[in-house]
Amino acid sequence: MKPPVFEYHRPESLREALELLATLSDAKILAGGQSLMPMMNFRYVMPEHIIDINRLKELAEIKRVHDGIKFGAMARHDQAKKSEIVLEHCPLIAVGMEYVAHAQIRNRGTIGGSMAHLDPSAEWPALLAVHDATLHVQSSSGERDVPILEWSQGFMAPNLAEDEMLTDITVATWPARHVYGFAELARRKGDFALAGAAVLLDFDGEVISRAALALMGVEVGPVRMIDAENLLVGEMPSDELFREAAEHATVVAGIDDVHASASYRKKVAVVMAKRALEQASNRRKIRALAA
Ligand SMILES: Cc1cc2nc3c(=O)[nH]c(=O)nc-3n(C[C@H](O)[C@H](O)[C@H](O)COP(=O)(O)OP(=O)(O)OC[C@H]3O[C@@H](n4cnc5c(N)ncnc54)[C@H](O)[C@@H]3O)c2cc1C
The missing domain is CATH 3.30.43.10 (Uridine Diphospho-n-acetylenolpyruvylglucosamine Reductase, domain 2)
Structure with missing residues (x-):
């Protein structure tokens, strides 16, 4: 065609x-x-x-800013996967990129394109949601910032007017000691996921001091699981705690389409949330053993 x-x-x-x-x-x-x-x-x-806009090289940078990382809208998926800055300060994003499509698509596809296209099952929205990202849009008459959770206005409908361009996205970074997890289920490797979860955890001693959990593929935009996060904070990691937190994923609406029913996606989301939490916790154990 x-x-x-x-x-x-x-x-x-x-x-x-x-x-x-x-x-x-x-x-x-x-x-x-x-x-x-x-x-x-x-x-x-x-x-x-x-x-x-492929000649706008100023939009292709990934750089460290004040207390975050700024991604130009033209930063490619593969560039984010391999960026030293990303690997050091927001490694969850590099992990998430491994699940985006195939190598050829990752070489060309951009963060800005993914966020403007806004497929409910794309990885970028959930990865940006746990990092409390801010999206910067510009037009010939002005510019504005949009918090990640106000970005989705409906099915594949980003918070962008016709004369506006998404120019860059800034994510807030977590302390270097933080741990992370990402899990998704797709029918075949590289396919859009049926559902998935992204997690960031920080600890004070043995106790979880901060948690961010976002789901993808279950609603039109990424969903932050605030109740689950509140449940996790102040607790020591355990199988029971993670199971209870992941169960919160059942409150999402779910998406019914040719690929899966809403109720199936919700079940998948619960399992993926638990897996992502376990991954984060295991990373911490491995880090402690290596220290
Ligand atoms: C076979 C296949 C499998 C895929 N699997 C996955 C997957 O598993 N996960 C995933 O996340 N994605 C997947 N994708 C999509 C891929 O990630 C795309 O790269 C992404 O959705 C769009 O990025 P792009 O840079 O190619 O945007 P384009 O295709 O160039 O543009 C997409 C839309 O965004 C608009 N747009 C682009 N940039 C801007 C901007 N800066 N400001 C305003 N509007 C803009 C365009 O006008 C267009 O409407 C897949 C694609 C294919 C073909």
Whole structure:
């Protein structure tokens, strides 16, 4: 399948790209093209104009900022997987990237494209949710920040106006001692997951002092399990505690589609949440043994 006819624009600067977005009607940004091109080939979308932002190198950086990490919207999945900054300060993201599609897609696909496409089963939204990310969007007339939990406005509907571009995303980093876990179930390796969970834990001695748990694939956007997090904090890790915390995943709505029923996805989410919690706790044990 070939895409329908469109007019191609390749701006050399962010300003030029934002001007194009403001003036062209029916325009779509082209980032990695890994979701947009198949959707055009299948005629799900037929934009008149394509604005290719691959020349905007200033959007491709991953860098350390004040107390976080800033990802330019054009940072590729594979770049995040291999980034020394990510591996050192938010290693959960590097782990999560291993589950995104296949090597070829990870080489081209971008964090900005994934967050603008906003597939409910994508890994990025859940990974950003546990890191309390802020998404920065710009247009030719202004800019604004959107907290990650206000990003999803419905099914594949990000908090983005037609003339706005997602330019960068900042995640808050946790202390170096924190531990993390990620688990998902997909029918085949590289497929979108039916459901998954991302976890960050910090400890004060033997007691969990801070917890972040997010689910993917069960609602239109990532879900932070605040009740489960509150249950974990102040407790020592145990099989019983993790089971109880993971059971909170049953409160999500679930998504019914051709791939799985809502009730099945919810069951999968419970199992994935427990696995991610166990992984985090095991990482801490291994680290203690190695010290
Ligand atoms: C076979 C296959 C399997 C896949 N499996 C997975 C998977 O398991 N997990 C997963 O997370 N993803 C998966 N993907 C999707 C992949 O991660 C894409 O890279 C991602 O969804 C889109 O990123 P992109 O950079 O390619 O965006 P594009 O395809 O270029 O764009 C996607 C959409 O976002 C808009 N857009 C892009 N950048 C911006 C921006 N900066 N600001 C505003 N709007 C923007 C575009 O206009 C378009 O509407 C898979 C894709 C394929 C083809």
